[in-house]
Amino acid sequence: MANFNLNDYETVEQRLKRFWGDHPLGAVITDIYRVSDDHKNVIIKASIWFDKSDPMPAGVGYAQESQGGNGPNSNCWVENCDTSAVGRALANCTYSGDKRPSREEMAKANRGAQSDGHQNDSPRQGPPAQQNGGAPRLKCQDCQKALTSGQSTLSIRNTGGEFCLDHQKGKTNGR
Structure with a gap:
């Protein structure tokens, strides 16, 4: 069993x-960012606007889920992914409470620890990039320089990949 209390x-x-109490004119929008070729893995992108008329989101978050198992992901894996992405986006714009991961993320980490026989008392922070090549890694693909979530999002939008400002020059995403 992992060394954390879900109630925390x-x-x-x-x-x-x-969020809705603070920003009644805000917006929460989710999009399917990527689906695996076998349609058993999905990455969802969630974007949070404090005011829906703002030109850019206040926070963006990504989540990855795979279909299968005996729990909720046996038939509600896309819905779980959507919820996780929203939770991560909210955390990225200061709605994370005392701890950054949501209870749902920690429950998932706990299930993973039980299924693979390892304890998981330090859940993965940030987008699922290290596990899935399609999600943001928050590092430049050319030089490995660390990127902020916003830099990563803009680079993906503008170039189709994750690049620091120096390496974005000359790269376009079909524009």
């Missing part, structure tokens, strides 16, 4: 209630 973590629903 805020749910995505709690984060959303605080």
